[in-house]
Amino acid sequence: MTSTAQELHPAPTLEPGRTILELKGLEKQYPGTHALKPVSLAFKSGEIHAIVGENGAGKSTLIKLLTGVMPRTSGDVIWEGKPAALATPHEAMALGINAVHQEVVLCRHLTVAANMFLGEEDSRFGILQQRAMVREAQKIIDDLGFDLPAHVVLGDLTIGQQQLIAAARATVRGTKFLIFDEPTAYLTRKEADQLFTLIRRLKGEGVTIIYISHRMEEVFELADRVSVLRDGTLVGTRNIAETNDAELVKMMINRSIEQVYHKEHFTPGATLLEARNLSGKGFENVSMTARAGEIVGLYGLIGAGRSEFVTTLYGRHRKSAGQILWEGKEVQINSEHDAIRLGMALAPESRRDQGLCLNLPVGLNLNLPIYKRISSNLLISSAQEKTEADRQIANLRIKTPTRNALASSLSGGNQQKIVIGKWLAHGARLFIFDEPTVGVDVGTKAEIYRLFGELLSKGAGIILISSYLPEVYELADTLHVFRRGKLVATHGFHTADHEEILTQALAEKQEKLGGQI
Amino acid sequence: MSTEAIAAEKPKRNYNALFGLTLLALLVLLWVILSVATPSFASTNNISNLLRQGSMIAILAVGQTFVIITGGIDLSVGAVVGFATVIAAMLINAGVPVILAILITLLVGVAIGLFHGFGIVKMGLPPFIITLATLTSLRGIGLLMTNGNSISINNDAFQLFSRSSFLGIPNLFWMVILVGIPAYVFLHHSRWGRYLFSVGSNAEASRLSGVNVQRTIYMAYTLSGLCAAFVGVLLASRIGIGNPTQAEGWELQAIASSVIGGTSLFGAVGSVHGPLLGAFILATINNGANLLNVNAFWQRIITGVLIIVIVYFDGLRRRGK
Numbered sequence: 001m002t003s004t005a006q007e008l009h010p011a012p013t014l015e016p017g018r019t020i021l022e023l024k025g026l027e028k029q030y031p032g033t034h035a036l037k038p039v040s041l042a043f044k045s046g047e048i049h050a051i052v053g054e055n056g057a058g059k060s061t062l063i064k065l066l067t068g069v070m071p072r073t074s075g076d077v078i079w080e081g082k083p084a085a086l087a088t089p090h091e092a093m094a095l096g097i098n099a100v101h102q103e104v105v106l107c108r109h110l111t112v113a114a115n116m117f118l119g120e121e122d123s124r125f126g127i128l129q130q131r132a133m134v135r136e137a138q139k140i141i142d143d144l145g146f147d148l149p150a151h152v153v154l155g156d157l158t159i160g161q162q163q164l165i166a167a168a169r170a171t172v173r174g175t176k177f178l179i180f181d182e183p184t185a186y187l188t189r190k191e192a193d194q195l196f197t198l199i200r201r202l203k204g205e206g207v208t209i210i211y212i213s214h215r216m217e218e219v220f221e222l223a224d225r226v227s228v229l230r231d232g233t234l235v236g237t238r239n240i241a242e243t244n245d246a247e248l249v250k251m252m253i254n255r256s257i258e259q260v261y262h263k264e265h266f267t268p269g270a271t272l273l274e275a276r277n278l279s280g281k282g283f284e285n286v287s288m289t290a291r292a293g294e295i296v297g298l299y300g301l302i303g304a305g306r307s308e309f310v311t312t313l314y315g316r317h318r319k320s321a322g323q324i325l326w327e328g329k330e331v332q333i334n335s336e337h338d339a340i341r342l343g344m345a346l347a348p349e350s351r352r353d354q355g356l357c358l359n360l361p362v363g364l365n366l367n368l369p370i371y372k373r374i375s376s377n378l379l380i381s382s383a384q385e386k387t388e389a390d391r392q393i394a395n396l397r398i399k400t401p402t403r404n405a406l407a408s409s410l411s412g413g414n415q416q417k418i419v420i421g422k423w424l425a426h427g428a429r430l431f432i433f434d435e436p437t438v439g440v441d442v443g444t445k446a447e448i449y450r451l452f453g454e455l456l457s458k459g460a461g462i463i464l465i466s467s468y469l470p471e472v473y474e475l476a477d478t479l480h481v482f483r484r485g486k487l488v489a490t491h492g493f494h495t496a497d498h499e500e501i502l503t504q505a506l507a508e509k510q511e512k513l514g515g516q517i
Numbered sequence: 518m519s520t521e522a523i524a525a526e527k528p529k530r531n532y533n534a535l536f537g538l539t540l541l542a543l544l545v546l547l548w549v550i551l552s553v554a555t556p557s558f559a560s561t562n563n564i565s566n567l568l569r570q571g572s573m574i575a576i577l578a579v580g581q582t583f584v585i586i587t588g589g590i591d592l593s594v595g596a597v598v599g600f601a602t603v604i605a606a607m608l609i610n611a612g613v614p615v616i617l618a619i620l621i622t623l624l625v626g627v628a629i630g631l632f633h634g635f636g637i638v639k640m641g642l643p644p645f646i647i648t649l650a651t652l653t654s655l656r657g658i659g660l661l662m663t664n665g666n667s668i669s670i671n672n673d674a675f676q677l678f679s680r681s682s683f684l685g686i687p688n689l690f691w692m693v694i695l696v697g698i699p700a701y702v703f704l705h706h707s708r709w710g711r712y713l714f715s716v717g718s719n720a721e722a723s724r725l726s727g728v729n730v731q732r733t734i735y736m737a738y739t740l741s742g743l744c745a746a747f748v749g750v751l752l753a754s755r756i757g758i759g760n761p762t763q764a765e766g767w768e769l770q771a772i773a774s775s776v777i778g779g780t781s782l783f784g785a786v787g788s789v790h791g792p793l794l795g796a797f798i799l800a801t802i803n804n805g806a807n808l809l810n811v812n813a814f815w816q817r818i819i820t821g822v823l824i825i826v827i828v829y830f831d832g833l834r835r836r837g838k
Contacts, residue, residue: 316725340727348725355725357718359785368715368726371708378707422726 020045020208021066021097021177026075028061035061038075039234041227045176048199048209050219050240053229053252054413054441059212062229063179066210067099068092096176100167102185103352108155108162113137115154116169144168144198158303160191167198178202179210184218185438188301188467189506196222214441216245228252249442261474262446264453265493266293268477271328272430272461273344275313278322282308283485285322290430295452295462297476299469300505305485306465307349310432314346315339340369345428347419349435349465355419356407363389363403365418369426388425396421397447413444420451431455432463437471449475469498481505536779536831540794544801551805558808565687569679569755571800572689573598573748577767578774578792579700580744583737585775586704588717588784589637589644591738593651594745595767597629599760600655601749606668606759615675619750626746627739629655634735644738652768659761668759679754689751693793696744701789713737717784773820774799777827798823 025038036058043049053059064070066077068089077084079095086092106115113134114121122129122136137150146164154162163183170178180199184192199209199222213219219226220240227237228251235251269292278286283305290296298306312319315333323330326342333339339346348354357365366389367374374384389403396417400410407415416436423431433452437445452462452475466472472479473494481489481504489496489504551558577594584591601622608618629651636647670676681688704710712733715723724730748767753759776782777798778791799820806816 314725336724337727337729346725348722354719354721356722357715357785360714360718364711364715368711368723368728371711375708378709379702380706380708380711382706 017047018045019043020080022078024076024078026062026065026077027073028058028065028070029073035232036065037232037234041234041237043177043208043210045208046203046206047224048203048211048222050211050213050223050226051229052213052216052219052226052248054443057229057252057441058232059229060181061232063099063181063210063212066092066177066179067097093173096174097179098170098173098175098177099179099181100163100170100183102182106154106162106166106169108153110154111151112141112148112154112157112165113150115165116140116150116172118169120173140172141165141168144171144194144201146194160187163187164191164194164198167195171198171202175202175207177208177210179212181212182214183211184213184215188303189502192218216248219248220245252442261470262449262453263475264456265477266456268292268294269459272326273313274325274328275309276323276325278309278312278319278324280308280312280317280319283312283482286487287322288480288487288490290461290463292429292459292461293456294477295456295464295475297472297479298463298465298482299467299472299476299479299501300482301467304482304505306482307434308485309482310346310434310463310465313339314344314432340426340428343427343429344432345369345423345426345430346432347423347434347436349438351412351415351419356415358408359406361404362393362398362400362407362410362418365407366392366403366422366425369422373426392421392425395424396451413440416440416444416448420448424455428460430461430463432465434465435467436464437466437468469501473498473501537788537790537794540778540791540798544794544798547798547801547805551801551808555805555808558805561685563804563808565682567797567800567804568687568690570804571797572687572693573751573755574767574770574774574799575693575793575796576696576744576748576751577771578778578796579696579789580741581768581771582775582778582780582787582789582792583700583704583713584644584741585772585780585782586713586717586784586787587734587737588720589734589737590648590772590782591633591741591745592645592648592768593629593633593655594741594748594771595764595769596652596655596659596761597626597742597745598749598752598764598767599762600629600659601626601746602753602756602763603659603663603668603759603761605750605753606670607662609670609672609675610668615672622750623743623746626742626744626749628742629746630739630742631735633738633742634731637738638731638734656761663759663761670753670757670759675754676757679751689755692747692751696747697789697793704787704789709733709736714785770796770799773824777824779831 019042022042024040026036026040027038028036039062051059051062065072065086068086068091071087077086084091084095107118110118111134113130113136116137117133122133134151141148141150146168148157148161148164154165157165163186167180167183183195187195199211203209211219211222223240225237225239226243226248228235228248230252238247271289271291274289276287286309288296298309300306308317311317313324313333315335315338324333325331331338331342333342336346352358357368363385367385370388371380374381374388386403392398393400393403398410398414398417398421400414407418410418420433420436436448440448452464455462464472464476477493479491479501480487481491481501483505489501491501548558557563577598581591581594604625605618605622608621609615613621633644633647633651636642637644640647679689683691704713712723712728715726715728716730716733720730749764752763756763774795775787775792777795778788778793780787780791802819802823803816806813806819
C-alpha cells in the first residue's frame with residue numbers, strides 16, 4: 001500500500017441521480033429465521049435514503065449484506081451496472097461502500113489521526129509519517145467544520161466526538177456509498193448538526209447516503225426518500241415530501257400508534273428519596289425529591305452531570321457534600337448494595353457495558369438481582385428460577401426463543417427490556433432509568449413507557465434521565481434541567497415549552513467542543 | 518410461552534451435555550486404542566496408576582476453572598502445591614497430628630488465595646501479574662524454609678493413604694469425587710456459582726445488579742488456593758517428601774485441562790465435569806505415550822496439538838450454533 005494521505009481526499013463529484021446500486025431479490029436466511037425476505041430496491045447517487053423499522057426488522061441484516069460482513073442467501077446486487085459479489089468487507093470497501101456504526105468501532109488508544117488513516121498509513125521507507133498524517137487529518141477535520149484536535153488520543157474525546165471522527169474517516173476513502181447506522185444515538189444536538197452538515201455536503205458531492213435512525217424528525221430533516229422494513233420485509237419506499245410521521249409509524253408497526261407517550265397522572269405519594277445540596281464528581285449542589293407515583297425527569301446534554309448524579313445516589317460514587325434522605329431519614333449509601341437494599345434500582349445508560357451479561361442466558365440476567373430471594377442456604381431453587389424468568393419474559397414480551405438463549409442474541413430493544421425487567425421481580429420502589437430508549441424503536445419505546453405507568457400505579461417512583469427532550473417532556477411530572485453539573489431549572493408537567501427548556505440546557509452556545517477535552 | 522420455552526430449552530442442554538459426551542468418548546476411545554496397542558495398559562496396576570496421575574491435576578483444574586470463569590487466571594497453583602508439600606512435611610515431622618497438619622496446610626492455601634483476591638480487588642493488579650508474582654516468590658520462600666533440601670516425611674500412615682484403594686479405586690481418585698461433587702453443586706446450583714459467571718461476563722452489570730463483585734473474586738481465588746493446597750497434601754502423601762520445587766508447570770497443565778474441558782479464557786463459560794475429563798485425557802496421553810515408548814518430548818508436543826484441536830472444534834461449534 002503506497003497510498004499517501006494526499007490521495008485520501010473526498011472522492012470526485014459523482015453524477016447525481018444515476019442508479020448506483022440495485023438490489024434484486026436480496027435475501028438472508030439463518031437457520032430458523034428468515035432475517036431478510038427478498039428485497040428489491042435501487043439507490044441513486046447523491047440521494048439520502050433513510051431506512052426505518054423496528055428493532056429486528058432486518059435493518060442490521062441489510063447493512064451487513066451491503067458491507068460484505070455476511071454473505072447473502074440469494075438475490076443479486078448490481079453495482080454501477082455490474083453484478084457484485086459483496087462477499088467480503090474488503091470488496092465492499094474497494095467498491096466504495098462504507099459504514100459508520102452506532103457504536104464507534106475505532107481504536108480508542110490511538111490518536112485521532114492514526115485512526116483516520118488506519119490501514120492506509122502514510123509511510124516512507126517503512127517509517128510512519130506521523131506529523132504529516134496529523135497535519136493531513138487536521139486539515140480534513142477543519143475542512144469538515146469539526147472543531148476537534150487530530151493529535152489527541154481518540155478515547156479522550158466524548159462518544160459524540162468519536163462518532164464525528166468515525167464519520168470523517170469514512171469520507172476520506174473514496175466513498176461513493178455511505179451507510180450511517182443510528183449515528184446520532186449518542187450525539188448532542190450540536191454534534192448532530194455538524195454531522196448533518198457533513199452528510200448534506202457528501203450528498204452534494206454525489207455520494208449515496210443510507211441513513212438509519214429511529215428518530216423520525218431526523219429522517220424528515222435529512223432524507224430524500226425513506227424505505228420501511230418490518231419483520232424482514234420491505235413494506236414500501238416513499239418520497240419524503242409525500243409521506244408523514246403517522247404513515248411511516250403505521251407502516252413500521254402495522255398498527256396505528258395512538259399515543260407513544262401514554263401518560264397517566266397519579267397523585268404523588270410519600271417522598272421516597274431526597275437529595276439535599278448534594279455534590280460529587282461531575283455535579284454540585286443538587287437538591288431534588290422523588291415521590292412515589294411520579295416521574296422525575298432529568299434533562300440535559302450528555303455530560304451535563306445527570307448520570308454522575310444518579311450513580312452517586314446509587315452508591316457507585318462517593319458524594320463530596322450534602323445529604324441523601326430515604327423516606328425522610330438520612331442514609332449513607334456507600335455501595336450499590338446499600339442502594340438496592342433501600343429499594344432503589346438502576347437501569348444504566350449503556351446496556352452493553354453496564355446493563356447486561358451478554359454471553360449469559362436471558363434467564364440468568366433477569367434473575368441476577370433476586371438470586372438471594374430464590375435460593376435458600378445458597379442453593380438456588382431451579383423451579384423458582386425458571387418461573388421467575390418466564391414470568392418476566394411473558395410480562396415484558398421479550399422476544400426470545402427461550403430463557404436459555406444468550407442475551408447477545410437478542411435485538412437491542414429486547415435487551416433493553418431485560419435491563420429494565422430484572423428489577424421488576426426485585427420489588428424495588430424507586431427506579432432510575434438512564435437513557436432507557438436509546439437505540440430502541442417506537443414499538444419498544446411504547447412498551448417501555450407502558451411499563452413506567454405500571455410501576456407508578458403500583459406505588460413506585462421513577463427518575464428518568466434522557467437527552468431526548470420529547471421523551472422527558474411528555475412523561476415527567478417534574479422536570480429538572482441540568483447544565484454543566486448544575487441543576488439550572490425545574491418545571492412541572494408541560495409548564496414550559498421545548499424552546500425554553502432547550503435554551504436552559506444549552507445556554508452557552510459559544511462553548512467549544514474541543515474545550516471539553 | 519412456557520411450553521415453547523421448555524421445548525426450545527433442550528438444544529442448549531444437549532449442547533453442553535454433547536460436549537461433555539464428546540470428551541468422554543475421546544477418553545474412552547483413547548483407552549480402547551491403548552488397550553489394544555499395549556498389553557500393559559488395561560492392567561489394574563496401570564489403570565490405578567493413571568487415575569492417580571490424573572487426579573491431582575484434575576483437582577487443580579477445578580479450582581483453576583472457578584478463577585477462569587470470572588475472567589481471571591491463577592498461575593500460582595503449581596507453586597502452591599510445592600509450597601504446601603513443605604508446610605505439610607514440616608508440620609508432620611514436628612509431631613503435629615496429621616489431621617491438624619492437613620487443616621493448617623489447607624488454611625495456608627486459603628490465605629494465599631485471599632492474598633490474590635486482595636491484590637486484584639484492592640491493589641488493582643491484573644490476575645496474571647499477582648499470581649505470577651506468587652508463583653516465583655512462593656518457590657523462593659519454600660527454598661528458604663528448607664535450605665533447598667527435600668524433607669522426608671516420617672509418617673507411614675500419612676503416606677499409606679495415597680497408595681491405598683477403597684472399593685478397588687485408588688484413594689486419590691476418591692478425592693476427585695470428594696472435590697468434584699460439591700464443586701458441581703456450588704458452580705451450577707448455588708447463588709455464588711451464578712455470580713462467578715455473571716462477574717466473568719460483565720462485572721459492572723453485576724455490580725449494578727447488587728452482586729458483591731469483590732467478594733466473588735476473593736472467593737474464586739480462595740477456592741483455587743484451597744484446591745492447590747489440598748493437592749499439595751495429596752502429593753506429599755504420595756511422594757513422601759516436602760519440596761518446594763515440586764509440581765513445576767502444573768499450573769499450565771491445570772489451565773490446559775480446563776481449556777480442553779470447554780472453559781473459555783474470556784470468562785463466563787465453564788463447567789466442573791469438563792476440566793475433570795480434560796485432566797484425565799491429558800493423563801491418558803502421558804501414560805499411553807510412556808507405555809508406547811514414545812519419546813517424552815513428544816508428549817509435550819501432542820498435548821499442545823490436542824489443546825489447539827479441541828479448542829478449535831469447540832469454538833467452531835459454538836459459533837456455528
